[in-house]
Amino acid sequence: MKTLKYFGIIFLLISLQLYAQEYSCITASVQQVAAQSRGRWLPSEGNLNVLIIFAEFPDDNYDMNNTKWIKGNAPQNMIGWVDQTWSATPTQGSLTHYFNEMSGNKLHFTGKVVHATAPHTRDWYLTNYTTNRRGNIQREIIQQLDATWDFAEFDNWDYVSDYTYNNVPDSYVDMIIFVWRNIAADRSNPNDLTNLGFYSNYGDLGDVGDISVDNNQRKIATWFGGQNSIPFGSGVSVRNYLTEDPFRNSIHEFAHYLIGNNDFHNGFGFWGMLSAWGIRSYVANSFERYRLGWVADSTSYTINNTTQTLTGRTLSDFVTGRNSFRLVINSSSQEYFYIENHQKTSYWENNAPFWGTLAGSVEPGVYVIRKVGTPNQLAPSVNWIQLIPADGRYNWQVNQSVTNPWGSGQLPVFKQLVPNKDNGYSDDQFIPFNYGGLTSPAPIHFTEQYGYPVQDIRFLGDGKDAFRVNYNQVFSPWSNPNSQRAASQTTPFGFEITNFSNGVFTLNIYVNTSIDASPAKPQNLHLTGADPNHPSLAWDLNSESDISSYRVYRNYDNSVSWDLAGTISHPTNTFIDYAVDYTKPIWAKSVKYYIATVDNTNKSSVPSDQVETSGTMILPSIQSQNFAVASSSDEVIRDLALVSNYPNPFNPTTIISFSVPHKSQIKLSVFDVLGREVSILADGIYETGKYEISFNASNLPSGIYFYNLTNGSSSITKKMLLIK
Numbered sequence: 001m002k003t004l005k006y007f008g009i010i011f012l013l014i015s016l017q018l019y020a021q022e023y024s025c026i027t028a029s030v031q032q033v034a035a036q037s038r039g040r041w042l043p044s045e046g047n048l049n050v051l052i053i054f055a056e057f058p059d060d061n062y063d064m065n066n067t068k069w070i071k072g073n074a075p076q077n078m079i080g081w082v083d084q085t086w087s088a089t090p091t092q093g094s095l096t097h098y099f100n101e102m103s104g105n106k107l108h109f110t111g112k113v114v115h116a117t118a119p120h121t122r123d124w125y126l127t128n129y130t131t132n133r134r135g136n137i138q139r140e141i142i143q144q145l146d147a148t149w150d151f152a153e154f155d156n157w158d159y160v161s162d163y164t165y166n167n168v169p170d171s172y173v174d175m176i177i178f179v180w181r182n183i184a185a186d187r188s189n190p191n192d193l194t195n196l197g198f199y200s201n202y203g204d205l206g207d208v209g210d211i212s213v214d215n216n217q218r219k220i221a222t223w224f225g226g227q228n229s230i231p232f233g234s235g236v237s238v239r240n241y242l243t244e245d246p247f248r249n250s251i252h253e254f255a256h257y258l259i260g261n262n263d264f265h266n267g268f269g270f271w272g273m274l275s276a277w278g279i280r281s282y283v284a285n286s287f288e289r290y291r292l293g294w295v296a297d298s299t300s301y302t303i304n305n306t307t308q309t310l311t312g313r314t315l316s317d318f319v320t321g322r323n324s325f326r327l328v329i330n331s332s333s334q335e336y337f338y339i340e341n342h343q344k345t346s347y348w349e350n351n352a353p354f355w356g357t358l359a360g361s362v363e364p365g366v367y368v369i370r371k372v373g374t375p376n377q378l379a380p381s382v383n384w385i386q387l388i389p390a391d392g393r394y395n396w397q398v399n400q401s402v403t404n405p406w407g408s409g410q411l412p413v414f415k416q417l418v419p420n421k422d423n424g425y426s427d428d429q430f431i432p433f434n435y436g437g438l439t440s441p442a443p444i445h446f447t448e449q450y451g452y453p454v455q456d457i458r459f460l461g462d463g464k465d466a467f468r469v470n471y472n473q474v475f476s477p478w479s480n481p482n483s484q485r486a487a488s489q490t491t492p493f494g495f496e497i498t499n500f501s502n503g504v505f506t507l508n509i510y511v512n513t514s515i516d517a518s519p520a521k522p523q524n525l526h527l528t529g530a531d532p533n534h535p536s537l538a539w540d541l542n543s544e545s546d547i548s549s550y551r552v553y554r555n556y557d558n559s560v561s562w563d564l565a566g567t568i569s570h571p572t573n574t575f576i577d578y579a580v581d582y583t584k585p586i587w588a589k590s591v592k593y594y595i596a597t598v599d600n601t602n603k604s605s606v607p608s609d610q611v612e613t614s615g616t617m618i619l620p621s622i623q624s625q626n627f628a629v630a631s632s633s634d635e636v637i638r639d640l641a642l643v644s645n646y647p648n649p650f651n652p653t654t655i656i657s658f659s660v661p662h663k664s665q666i667k668l669s670v671f672d673v674l675g676r677e678v679s680i681l682a683d684g685i686y687e688t689g690k691y692e693i694s695f696n697a698s699n700l701p702s703g704i705y706f707y708n709l710t711n712g713s714s715s716i717t718k719k720m721l722l723i724k
Contacts, residue, residue, distance in 0.1 A: 556590075
């Protein structure tokens with residue numbers, strides 16, 4: 001999904017190396033800035049009339065009867081792409097509709113559409129043009145149209161300089177969008193896609209100089225090489241209507257004229273006009289709307305870096321209401337947090353016509369977006385706009401790879417380890433790793449589940465990325481994720497969601513006062529196996545200075561109620577539940593736990609993630625604290641080993657044996673065929689030796705289950721069959 005001629009490098013970079021500067025103010029609503037409240041090379045307000053050319057080659061034989069675009073005919077929905085006249089109630093799903101909603105009816109995007117066939121075959125172009133083939137092909141089509149079309153209606157703006165233009169014709173056509181049916185998917189030579197000059201989608205028409213039309217009265221600029229009053233190009237090139245997402249790509253390439261070159265590409269995995277691949281929604285994000293003056297008119301609150309709290313600030317749906325909060329980390333280096341509420345009330349978050357590309361979904365809730373760095377064409381990584389998912393940052397490990405199902409080579413398989421709010425990575429980032437010579441960093445396409453790679457494209461949305469009530473409603477220097485700037489330095493900002501009603505969130509926004517919020521959500525609650533007969537819990541300590549205690553809550557056998565199992569004073573972070581005894585009788589029920597953090601003023605955090613244990617007992621013959629079965633004196637255990645369970649098939653109990661070569665952290669878990677962890681049989685530090693554990697599956701349905709043994713560096717998985 002490259003744009004212009006530089007976009008390919010962007011996927012190889014991440015915004016990790018940014019500036020460390022002081023913080024000066026907070027703006028609690030998006031406000032306009034005079035120098036950037038309009039488009040850069042085309043206006044973001046007013047009337048803009050464009051020509052959209054749907055083009056094909058005469059020898060295009062790819063999927064010729066595809067109803068979206070039958071070869072030799074106009075595309076099925078060509079007329080619906082743009083309205084010829086502007087209306088506040090445009091054709092739903094058109095570009096007119098899109099820009100109406102994104103701009104709040106400020107940009108009146110209209111146009112005409114035409115179907116055209118190139119005058120020559122692709123072989124002819126490969127033979128007769130050695131350079132700028134894309135530009136020459138599109139030049140010839142424009143010259144064909146010039147015999148019957150009047151281009152005057154597409155010349156309405158005079159570019160003077162960046163952000164400055166007059167609403168008068170300047171003899172240059174403002175915008176032509178070329179959309180191609182297919183470039184080379186049917187060609188025997190896979191390189192013909194690039195040989196014909198279509199390496200990607202482009203924010204230009206092909207660099208063949210000015211094309212004269214209308215009896216030399218007007219020109220079409222084909223590249224970004226304009227001088228003085230000459231505009232920076234008159235159009236964009238979008239390839240492969242049938243196999244890519246031509247509507248999104250048209251928005252993307254056109255948006256470069258509004259926002260500027262390659263300076264402001266979004267990070268992948270969320271939304272924006274200048275979005276990268278892995279998009280979740282077409283909608284413009286709050287940075288783009290701020291830059292173009294498309295924000296809602298509202299009161300702004302600019303506060304110096306002093307101890308202040310903004311209470312009761314309401315945030316309605318971002319897409320339809322166009323309002324968001326903007327936290328200014330550093331205005332000189334253009335570093336910001338944007339806070340958006342998405343309630344999926346817009347057509348564009350429910351019905352966007354994604355075509356053939358990886359596309360995700362937006363869950364309702366509050367999102368945090370981070371804008372980092374000043375524009376810098378040579379280092380686009382510092383200009384990425386990134387989503388900060390609410391499920392936080394973690395350590396990750398790669399110890400296997402899988403064949404890339406979307407291309408060539410191998411992809412890493414990521415295993416999520418413990419939370420790390422300060423130095424970890426979210427599942428929506430490029431994550432560094434070291435395995436098998438694979439290119440690092442990389443985004444997540446596969447994760448390890450019960451020892452096997454499973455397709456798990458987290459950046460498309462996993463239902464855990466939005467802040468919301470009772471899930472993760474505090475964003476602070478101590479939360480996960482926390483309010484660090486890109487250089488891993490704490491900012492003075494934070495917020496807490498205090499209410500949600502009728503699609504509107506109420507927040508408190510903090511400047512150096514986040515300690516007044518409720519405690520952050522507790523992290524890393526896990527079963528330790530420290531006691532063989534009772535559930536044993538541990539968790540990471542909260543790092544706020546005012547923490548008092550942790551409340552441990554228990555749920556028996558999936559009942560509707562939760563009981564308070566105990567209160568633990570901070571800084572203790574372990575708990576053994578003596579009320580649950582695995583051996584009296586054989587324990588077959590499910591028991592779940594979560595914890596909540598309490599501060600000195602008795603404010604409580606939202607619940608932690610839950611853990612569950614069930615179907616486990618210790619064999620009476622195993623007496624030691626670590627369940628060890630003695631090895632013979634002359635036997636040396638060299639490797640981590642997992643023995644096939646016996647009996648197998650079983651009903652309802654079976655014995656699982658394993659060997660530990662040296663003292664290490666051991667975890668033995670059982671998973672169902674969907675990859676869900678249904679039981680943890682061991683989780684703790686084990687000495688060298690052999691071990692046996694009985695697994696009781698009385699509370700589980702018949703079927704195939706997997707049991708996985710890991711010591712952090714090695715992982716073994718076996719299969720067993722439960723028959724009742």
